[in-house]
Amino acid sequence: MATSRLLGYLESSKNLTGSAGGLLGLVLTFTGVAGPYWPVVVAGLYGAGALIAPPERPPLPEFPTPSAQLEAVRSDFERLGGYLAEIDLPPAAAGRLKEWEDLLSALLDPGWAAELLVNDPESVHVLSRAVRQDIPEAVDSFVRTRWWTRLAPGQEAPERHLERQLTLLKEEAEQLATALRDTEARRQETHTRYLEDRGT
Template identity: 40%
Template sequence: MATSNGFGPRALRYLESARNLVGCAGGAVGLGLHFAGLGGVWWPGVVAGLYGVGALLTPAPKPRPPLPPRPEPRPEPQPLPPEVSAPPAPKPEPVPAPEPAPAPDPELVALAAYLDTVPLPPSAGVDGLLAALRAAGPGPVAERIVRHRLPVAVAGYLRARTWQPWAGPDDPDPAVQLGREVDRLAGELA
């Protein structure tokens, strides 16, 4: 049977095939048996036999599925002659695209995620301040509150709460102090 491939490409395909690789593994097992002293004088036959068994028992590669047929190119529509052409269609007026919502401030998102993990008293109104900051959008006042003022107020609350067991009876309640600071920040934002 004549093929367009020469001997070289076919030999290379066989050398890279799964059958040859499994046969080589079987031959290597045969060599291992020889070096272990189990093949005796028949070791070349054992090596060749294990190669042949491995190569023959390996399933043949599955044929590639045929390529799907290429779609036929469609003929381009021919323009109508001027005397038969249809009237031009009215151009639709462009509809203005709605303004995209402003992207949330990543620092505000990170601060809100952190504050969700902190045990803050609901009476302090931190959730209301976060909602007001989201509604206000970016700006110098909101940026100052998000980056510095609110984190400092929360850190002060957490420190005061940590030391509260050793505080005296005259020391103010940390939750009340945090609520006052949050009210002051909300007033600056408005």
């Protein structure tokens, strides 16, 4: 531990700047400027150099790249599919969930959509939240509420809430797909304008 600290200091900007000041002090000594006080001059210049050197910056933390984040969402989506396959849902809710799964599968498949998503962290966050939080919570709360409804009937059917939640999540995914499509459309239009301008 002490050895690594020592090595770290030897390579630090404070030591390097201080050493440059110390070398200047030695030059002044050999030219006769420092006189008999040369040790104080050398030490003083070293200390001054060490003091004016910029502080060491700790390395930035390494976070997952957008590609790695998208790959993690893709893996979690597959795991979520295994969980959903074990849940018995009403036909209407199952149909909406299937539509949502098909849409997300298309968005997460490697290809042009994934390439656009990598450059849009907010969209990756939306997909991550839907896969890791919204859908599991919607389905699990339905399963638990359905059990209680059987014990105490007369309340609003939990299927209605689930269908509404799945509809909203599907609409959110559709909005995301539309935004990605618009991004590609703008890119195409920009290239058309570039070619038109180049020809004039």
